[in-house]
Amino acid sequence: MRQIVLDTETTGLEPEQGHRIIEIGCVEMINRRLTGRTFHHYLNPERDIDPGAQEVHGLSREFLSDKPLFGDVADEFLEFVGDAELVIHNAPFDVGFLDAELTRLERDLPAMQVLCPVLDTLVLAREMHPGQRNSLDALCRRYQVDNSQRELHGALLDARILAEVYLAMTGGQAALSLGTERKSSAAGQPVDRRIDRKGLKLVVVRATDEELAAHEAALDRIEATGKGEPVWRNLER
Helix, strand or coil: CEEEEEEEEECCCCHHHCCCEEEEEEEEEECCEEEEEEEEEECCCCCCCCHHHHHHHCCCHHHHCCCCCHHHHHHHHHHHHCCCEEEECCHHHHHHHHHHHHHHCCCCCCCHHHHCCEEEHHHHHHHHCCCCCCCHHHHHHHHCCCCCCCCCCCHHHHHHHHHHHHHHHCCCCHHHCCCCEEEECCCCCEEEECCCCCCCCCCCCCCCHHHHHHHHHHHHHHHHCCCCCCHHHHHHC
């Protein structure tokens, strides 16, 4: 399965008010593995940038003045995402801006959700963690994804971070499976291939006499409360 993790930066919050995309960042995953292929462009919006937006991403109109227009990279972008599922955090925002840019091209192009299926990781996070904060930064903290380089928002950096968060949210990368691989049978059903334990040396760390004594003392205190015998002593019997 081919997926493209996508993020954009913009001149403001509302494409209906003429705000434009100024950066697109995409990273490619195939079968839940990052391939190293990316799509990344800064874009000339041909308009001013809202001060609030510039505080978020740090991109100025002066910096973007010599960058290509969206129309200059549109074909390259559509080819890159064409046969993939898009993975986006708060997808309506980015998809709305992409649709607005495609409409400006006046080429009768379909909407992004017609061109590509879209998976919204914000919706997924809210289903998994109802009532909790589910911003990208909050998810990084929850899933222990390093975002220390994210002083300012950047489309390519945020897409890379989101890819790690998405993999963690949905079960982690296959590379972290400690050698267990998922294969398919002739009928197409997944089949586990077990780890070969030949030659595997497991280190057994045994409790010290002091630790055992402390454990027994803790069990004595539990038993002294009169609420019954600790379950550990039942297990020992």
